[in-house]
Amino acid sequence: MGLRPGGHEPVARIECRGGKRWAWLYRIDLAKPKLPMTLAKEAALDKAMAARQTCGTCRRRYFHCLPLKTLGSCLECYDGTPADPASYIAPPAKHLLAA
Ligand SMILES: [Zn+2]
Incomplete structure (x- = not known):
């Protein structure tokens, strides 16, 4: 989505395949746009x-x-x-x- 965590904690964790693959979910309204070219x-x-x-x-x-x-x-x-x-x-x- 072109967003990055805005310094806040994740609100949930999504798990696939019995927890082998997972990712943190963040609130979109607190997210910030991805940094411009680093x-x-x-x-x-x-x-x-x-x-x-x-x-x-x-x-x-x-x-x-x-x-x-x-x-x-x-x-x-x-x-x-x-x-x-x-x-x-x-x-x-x-x-x-x-x-
Ligand atoms: Zn030359």
């Missing part, structure tokens, strides 16, 4: 975005999605088209040393 969710989303924005060759992370499915890298790695330095974040030094 930091954890944001981090997960950022990770997913990073995968689509990071060049597998030079490890730069661009501010736009890369044609990774077709090129597998950014344009600069693919055909030498210089990338605007303002369009990416240089990879951390550890990535360069890892090679």
Whole structure:
């Protein structure tokens, strides 16, 4: 229902299969809307975005999605088209040393 307990105790417990599966029931009128995107969710989303924005060759992370499915890298790695330095974040030094 897009709700979460509003800090109050559950009012009942529903049981299925002889109590093996159960869930607390809360009063809807005391419930609060689910929290907006948490930091954890944001981090997960950022990770997913990073995968689509990071060049597998030079490890730069661009501010736009890369044609990774077709090129597998950014344009600069693919055909030498210089990338605007303002369009990416240089990879951390550890990535360069890892090679
Ligand atoms: Zn690249």
